[in-house]
Amino acid sequence: MKPNDLPGTRWTLAQRAARMNPSVIREILKVTEQPGIISFAGGLPSARTFPVDAFAEACARVLADDGPAALQYAASEGWGPLREQVAAMLPWPVQPSQVLITTGSQQALDLVGKVMIDAGSRVLVETPTYLGALQAFAPMEPVVEGVAGDASGPDMDDLRARAPGARFFYVLPNFQNPSGRTLGEAQREALVETAAATGLPLLEDNPYGELWFDQPPPAPLAARLPGGCLYLGSFSKVLAPGLRLGWVVAPPALFPKLLQAKQAADLHTPGFNQRLVSEVMKNGFLDRHVPGIRALYRRQRDAMLAALEREMQGLGVHWNRPEGGMFLWARLPAGMDAAQLLPRAVARGVAFVPGAAFYAGEADARTLRLSFVTASADEIDRGIAALAAAIREHAPSA
Amino acid sequence: MKPNDLPGTRWTLAQRAARMNPSVIREILKVTEQPGIISFAGGLPSARTFPVDAFAEACARVLADDGPAALQYAASEGWGPLREQVAAMLPWPVQPSQVLITTGSQQALDLVGKVMIDAGSRVLVETPTYLGALQAFAPMEPVVEGVAGDASGPDMDDLRARAPGARFFYVLPNFQNPSGRTLGEAQREALVETAAATGLPLLEDNPYGELWFDQPPPAPLAARLPGGCLYLGSFSKVLAPGLRLGWVVAPPALFPKLLQAKQAADLHTPGFNQRLVSEVMKNGFLDRHVPGIRALYRRQRDAMLAALEREMQGLGVHWNRPEGGMFLWARLPAGMDAAQLLPRAVARGVAFVPGAAFYAGEADARTLRLSFVTASADEIDRGIAALAAAIREHAPSA
CATH class of the missing domain: 3.90.1150.10 (Aspartate Aminotransferase, domain 1)
Structure with missing residues (x-):
């Protein structure tokens, strides 16, 4: 047969x-x-x-210095020196042990979705919001609700009303994709206070924060409420997206589960790429x-x-x-x-x-x-x- | 406050x-x-x-020839020439359009889990089986059942009894991790026939197939029943694991959903790494x-x-x-x-x-x-x- x-x-x-x-x-x-x-x-x-030339130099140096190790399996948490560099870049006290290197910050959205969303969980997002986040959360079958707002930011009354039982509020405070909206100092303070008052976790995504034109944006939400935020960052907009390097800073309560989800997802982010970016970033390159x-x-x-x-x-x-x-x-x-x-x-x-x-x-x-x-x-x-x-x-x- | x-x-x-x-x-x-x-x-x-030197040469060439494109966002499916090279490597007719490049074959397990496993779905594995697959499937909350077997392979009566309603049978036919077990020609024929007779999809994982010592193993299951198999491969064991490059070959019915899951998971596998491996593989390097x-x-x-x-x-x-x-x-x-x-x-x-x-x-x-x-x-x-x-x-x- x-x-x-x-x-x-x-x-x-x-x-x-x-x-x-x-x-x-x-x-x-x-x-x-x-x-x-x-x-x-x-x-x-x-x-x-x-910075093509800087990457070419970094490739040569990384492979010459430690080629076999750079091409070997590596730790799921990420390359130690890069975790230290990320922690040191951030404008609030972050331990390298809180930094999980991800395969682009898109993967961090996938991991957070896995760890925090059950089928039917309510998840809050901005109106409008980043489409890639909606796609990352979708496989976990949440009920996604847009928080009302205007050009200045989300409406705090609406957020407060929706907070009970919601798993988190996903927010992109700087030069948002798609709207270009930036939350001002007062909006950030109000948002953090509302989150703290309602116990609502914040998922802060900051891929564009370094791309300010006249003055740096106000401090991140995570700098104001570190224990209440997951913070996502990326090298895609300041170095190159094709290396797929991002990170998530997680409170101790969340880090181990995100790490387990990371390991199951792709074992680790390419170690060669992590060493390249670590090498390029030396001596204040950024x-x-x-x-x-x-x-x-x-x-x-x-x-x-x-x-x-x-x-x-x-x-x-x-x-x-x-x-x-x-x-x-x-x-x-x-x-x-x-x-x-x-x-x-x-x-x-x-x-x-x-x-x-x-x-x-x-x-x-x-x-x-x-x-x-x-x-x-x-x-x-x-x-x-x-x-x-x-x-x-x-x-x-x- | x-x-x-x-x-x-x-x-x-x-x-x-x-x-x-x-x-x-x-x-x-x-x-x-x-x-x-x-x-x-x-x-x-x-x-x-x-092959550290070959990678060093490839880095220099890829960045010199097309650096900005190699560092830019890329297609979720994978880099076209690499998809063609993978399709051409496989010992049965595969279209490049069926090849999805993944961030290591571990990610392919994650994507298959997302697309094919509901909470409570029954999933069949070998006894023993690859631990990383159990971890990749776990977040989708399957009921995982080990198929009985011995040193020669899985027991066909047990497989047939368990097949109804199971989402797939995950099998690693060559030099299995952990057992080192290889399925012989007769076992493969029996397995494919049982799968076809029961309509049970096969998830074939082949990271070690090229590492044979005396003679190549028998043809893959996917070569025997292409429409009934998802086939996973990897560059980790023949080139380097630290680049995180694998692939899944999927029948047309499955490919679009795996691609959507891939896009949501990390947008795409690092394009630079794909071009490196594509470059290294030229002229019969492997x-x-x-x-x-x-x-x-x-x-x-x-x-x-x-x-x-x-x-x-x-x-x-x-x-x-x-x-x-x-x-x-x-x-x-x-x-x-x-x-x-x-x-x-x-x-x-x-x-x-x-x-x-x-x-x-x-x-x-x-x-x-x-x-x-x-x-x-x-x-x-x-x-x-x-x-x-x-x-x-x-x-x-x-």
Whole structure:
């Protein structure tokens, strides 16, 4: 009896598989990353900022000094010197033993989800929130609730009302993806006080914090309430995303379980990559390197703001002025829908991400996310002009 | 009101966290990896086999040719040329589109667990089985059942009886970790036929397949029943584990969900590492490199077999003769317990892993796993002599 003559294999998917979906952004990128399209859609750091020469030197040194060890299995916690460097970088007292190195900070979201979310657990997020976090939590089958808020931050009454029984509040206080929103000093104090008063754990994600344009953002939430926060950081935006290096700082109560989840997930983050980044960071490299990224991204943001100012005259479009990071958030006039606008924009050679993908609950269909770091200043000028033309064409009054 | 004056943060762990435990092996390694201890406990490939120079050249070339792209975010599926190289390496027709690059094959176990295991799902494993797989599946809260078997392979009657309703059978046919067991041609045919007849999906894990000593093992299960198998492979044992590069070959019905789980887990496996391995593998590198690993490990296995033959005379210890891989499996005489033996062995300067950790169900407490690849031939001689002395001391008749 040949296998081919038999009934087929009975593949049965887990229930959670039904909740896992292709990333909307990913699907959009497939359409929009064609030659000739100016893309404000992606979330890619500018590859011009990657310190290729420093990495080449570090590769040579790490392999020459300790090649076999750098290529061997390593500890699940991470490479000791890198854990020390991360702890020392942070603006509040952190022990290296609290730092778990992860395969990008995306993995930290996956690990936190595994350790803290049961099927049906309530999890709170910002409105809007980072899509990758929604995807990381989804396999654990939470009920995700968006906390109401405005351009200044989450609404404390709504947060207080939702806190009881929620597993955590996921918050990205600096130059948020997607909205570019930054929480001010007063908002941070209020948020930490509300979290402490309600016992609500905070999951603070800070991939963009170093990319400030005029002044550093206020101190992290974790610096204010270390025992009540899990804090996520990343090297993706200050060095290079392709090495997949992030970390989570965890209170002692959480660290051992996150470590066990980490070990089960991929044994450890590539040790070679950890040594490379540790080597590159020596002697204050980031202090010399990151200002260049800030200056570049600030110029690009300014180019986009100037282009919007110039091209969107009279169209009823609103947008914010991010104080750092990579993204600007815009809103179309009443009656318009960003998802419907997208194909017309692509037809005119420009792409963006409709904001609806970033909402846990009811979406604001008029919103869109514009990345200002991938396209050049010249492309930004042409792209925003094309976007304005598409909006003009699409406008209900047109 | 200061946060410190308030009741503490209400950290609530997911139910699954209770099922996540520190690896027994990891805990043992902490005790045993002290200076002066000869360790047969770890599962580390010999670092002497890592092609450090080839990696140094590849680093320089990849960064010089395409540095910014190598350090940028990349596709969740994996680097196209590497997917093609993996597909071309496999001994049955595989499309590159079926190959998902993972952060070590451990991650593939995590992804399969997420996509195929609900809480309470029945999952079948060998007796004994790879501990890392048990750990990867545990967060999805399966009921894991060990399929009965002997030194030749799993018992087909037991497998057939357990197949209905089980999500898959996890099987490591070549030089298994921990037992060193290899399934022969007849066992593979019987296994594939049983799987096909019952519709039971197979999860085939093959990290050691290239490390054969005298002749290549029979063709993989996936080559016999491609539509009924998920196949896991790894570069950890033929190039270097510290880069964390593995893959899963999935039938079209499973691939999209595994890809979504992969994207949510860590976005993608480090692109730099993928390009390095792709570069190193060019021009038939593995065909020249792997024979040296095989020869080294064969010499080490022979040294361990000779030492066991010499030192265990009359002690009632039994062991097998692995035809490849890294591990040998031994069994103490009746009345002895490997976990109780361990501290006495460590006191005499030698360490191993008690076999009980590798059983899903009732464990055989007399078994132990001995790695023959990390210690040198001279250390093997001294270590086995010390182990024999510990057994002699520990034996009930002593």
